[in-house]
Amino acid sequence: MHDIAVTTDAVVFRVGNAALEVLLIERAHPPFAGHWALPGGFLEAGETLDTCAARELAEETGLANVYLEQLYTFGDPGRDPRGRTVTVAYLGLAAGDGEPLDAASDAAAARWFRVDALPALAFDHDRIIACGIERLRGKLRYAPIALHLLPPQFTLTELQRVYGLILDRELDKRNFRKQIRNHGIIEATGRQQRNGSSRPAMLYRVAVPATGR
């Protein structure tokens, strides 16, 4: 109506080898062609904002089945050289087990970048990523979102690594395990995982809180 465009952008995190990583695409078209940016694009006629974020993410990077929640909306005039654009940013969490990426649509490439070594970014996407990190850290303290950053079965050491890397500090193994057990949101599967030449670790999964009865 007032010549305003609405887009969504997704800040998708995973925990890589040794650091928190964010998913970026290389823009195939102007503006900012050749620059790295968050996956996202224009809201289409019949779809919800949530759907738009998931669709654009899948189109440009091939990632599906990613946890997504709304993050913040950015609409400063001048943030897009094409004209007035309001973007609804989403926070996404992907398991670190390396679902393959598949750049397509407006993306020339798609890659994970360590959050402490980001390239130059298009638009105000650096601000949006900073906002995402802040939210991720904050929410980790009171919500079990870290589970979205792991495959369906995982060891306690892996889970602790996720917390440690996001909060950027070392955690005590015994205290960590005690907390997790008290909250009771995960449960042991019977299975174990062997990691090379050391003692195997118990695998855990998210506990479903006694449906039915």
Next chain:
Amino acid sequence: MHDIAVTTDAVVFRVGNAALEVLLIERAHPPFAGHWALPGGFLEAGETLDTCAARELAEETGLANVYLEQLYTFGDPGRDPRGRTVTVAYLGLAAGDGEPLDAASDAAAARWFRVDALPALAFDHDRIIACGIERLRGKLRYAPIALHLLPPQFTLTELQRVYGLILDRELDKRNFRKQIRNHGIIEATGRQQRNGSSRPAMLYRVAVPATGR
């Protein structure tokens, strides 16, 4: 660009006589003329989202100098019968001391309603208010936002009343005062307030954390 309009809406709370209240306007024009709704309106060319929310609130209700922060963005297709509209909702907090309201612009009237006795609302504004209450309760636990619901000087009893009404449960006076003192975000002014025929109460204000030095 894609025939999408962007608006802002403000969910402004205050603590009234005996309950949490939200500010509504009576819509002067279709759609939903005569219905109650949140104050808000279309984003204009050069302004930020924050500015738009403050401007629309001031235009329609006369309230200025209200604390505002972004809440959530609603964009489901069908939420506005005129066509596709995405609204960025804001959470607002006003002091309960009764700055007078002044309905104008698209508002035929402006009034405070108890959140437990809301009229029928336009659009999806009931959902937006529910979202605002949830955020207010959640944030109260870890951020000193209750101070925005009081005048610059206030008594501890008043502050406790604010917390109690928002959380909807009784709080222990001694424990409450201990917590507040420990957090150290407010300080005593020298002044006292007389409330009729009883002992006067000490007035407090927000402590500025030692600027300068």
Next chain:
DNA sequence: CAGCTTAGTGTTGTCGATACACCTTTGCAA
């Protein structure tokens, strides 16, 4: 000055968070 109304104050028990060190299980190589 008696009585009403609101302001203001401390102690105790419980629970969650932190700090901290050793034994166990496996694979591999000497």
Next chain:
DNA sequence: TTGCAAAGGTGTATCGACAACACTAAGCTG
């Protein structure tokens, strides 16, 4: 076969945050 390297797994003591709980103080009114 043994011993060594590498990661898994476990318990206790201390401290600070939070909940429960009852009386005295100051001012006004009749």
